[in-house]
Amino acid sequence: MSGHDTMGSIATSFPELSGSQQHEASNSRPVGAPNLNIGPQPLFDTFEAFENSSASEYAADRPSIVDYIKLFEPTINAHQDYQYVRSFLTSYNGRETTFRSYRTQVERLLLWSWIKCGKSVTSLKRTDAEAFMQFCCQPDPDWIGDAVRQRFLLAEGVYSPNPQWRPFGSLSKKATRKVAAENMVELDTPQYAISAGSTRQVFAICSSFYKFLIEEEVPTGNPFKAIKQKSKWVSKESRKVTPKVLSRLQWDYVIETAELMANQDPKHERSLFILATLFAMYLRVSDIVGIADWKPTMGSFVKLKGTWWYEVTGKGNKEARVSVKDDYLNYLKRYRVSRNLTPLPSPGETTPLLVHLNGKAGLTDRHVRKIVQVIFDQALERMKSEGRDEDEYNELRSASLHWLRHTSATFDAPFREMKHLQADLRHENMSTTQDIYYEALDDERADSNRRLRIRD
Known part of the structure; x- marks a missing residue:
């Protein structure tokens, strides 16, 4: 990917957050207080956007990201968290499908940490990791969308967050959607459910993110590694596999x-x-x-x-x-x-x-x-x-x-x-x-x- 992001490039990526604004402490809210008045919005765009632009170019094209980060208390260090995640995603530049999987899970973790916990991702503990895993199994209704949406919309040369985007999606099965379309019938949004495989993916990717931070000498532990009852989230499925095939x-x-x-x-x-x-x-x-x-x-x-x-x-x-x-x-x-x-x-x-x-x-x-x-x-x-x-x-x-x-x-x-x-x-x-x-x-x-x- 272009840009070769480093852990120290935060000022280059976000000049608006440089100087005293990055480090100014605030006593207006206690550390760890949720930010429930702030809704989730996308932070990381497509694989192509990452591949074809530097960190500073990416931020300049999406000023809404800077504005969004400013909504959070300086004590959270949201700007630094963002850079950590961007660097992590940049390190997985091999293939688009891998990038999308990692982006989805770590972005959810970032938003949940800021909004629900009022903490930096580097401050999360084992109990927080367990709470996040539970949240991924049962996210709030306003975090769930009924379709896969484009993350950012281009207008007048600027990419703005799609107001219909949500971190989670609850879609009817493909065959059900096609039958409804054939019969011109509107479908109700199905109840959100997460598969065992997806749960394991959340655990594995988030744990990999913290391993990356530790290797980069960021002062943090791995709260997912500390989870005691890992089998609840990473239990193995039966070896029997039934492939999906055409007749x-x-x-x-x-x-x-x-x-x-x-x-x-x-x-x-x-x-x-x-x-x-x-x-x-x-x-x-x-x-x-x-x-x-x-x-x-x-x-x-x-x-x-x-x-x-x-x-x-x-x-x-x-x-x-x-x-x-x-x-x-x-x-x-x-x-x-x-x-x-x-x-x-x-x-x-x-x-x-x-x-x-x-x-x-x-x-x-x-x-x-x-x-x-x-x-x-x-x-x-x-x-x-x-x-x-x-x-x-x-x-x-x-x-x-x-x-x-x-x-x-x-x-x-x-x-x-x-x-x-x-x-x-x-x-x-x-x-x-x-x-x-x-x-x-x-x-x-x-x-x-x-x-x-x-x-x-």
Whole structure:
């Protein structure tokens, strides 16, 4: 990310808070008194905003952040807390999805600490950490929104906080929202609920934040590490994992729909390529849009000893090589020809893998997700219009991009050795691959043996 924030750059980031205003003590309120008259507002914008601007540029574009911080008593040191969190987020500049997860949880902690406790995050104790975990399970109603909202709105060159944004969201299930939209029915906001996985994420990320502060020699402890009954928040789920997958009928409609869209409008050649690429190689979205230190190019496809591979830098900046299906090459050739390129990549080719329709490189993961969602929606409409039963297409209403990875691996598992599928999925442990994709095969194996006799 741009800016290379340091723990000591607070005056540069917030010149309005420099000098005596940063350090002036106030006796108007006792330390630790809640600020319940102040509502939560967003502090940290998108991954792109962090990546493309320095700390001072970011603050200048969003003067509301400075104004908001001034609302809190100087004894809280809100300005310093803000800089700590910004530095923490900047240290996680690898991928957009990781940034979003860390931003969400630590921003909630920051706002809760200032508003509910009237304290700096560096002053929180074990009991505060436990109270925050409980708050995340049952947040105040005015902290909960009914939709995912843009954090800041641009007007006249300045980014202002979106008044409809809330730190927490309570959304109906995707399929429920789609059915309501199809029938033009308004939905009531569902009761807020947090999953066990999300609870563990809150605990892990907040604990990681304090570990970062300690490593930066900030005088604080780790209140989350001090929690005694950790099992209440970080209990392990069952090993059994049920992946979300499309049926073969649904997948046939999805890929056929993408092909029809591409045949009808050349701009959808990219849509077809994205769909086929994610599916054919069990890829995550970051594998085709890239991360901070790696961007995929056509040169990411390499041919070694007559076999094509896709070279990717994935989770944890680990480099890997994924095998390429022969059948997939037809989609690669089609897309490249649509971009006036040779049918297959040349060694070391630097052409961006994905580009905007105007030819500019740099699609975001959100953009790619929207492209895939359009295909899912069109496939759903085709299934409905062709008279398919609702139970044949209902799950398609819930489908997301990540289902493609699970669907493809599920389809391929009966025909591939487990260790080969594990390698292409880039699972660290064989047990992960087995638990997710080979459990059904175990059932078939048991069934095939159950009725065999020991003697006639």
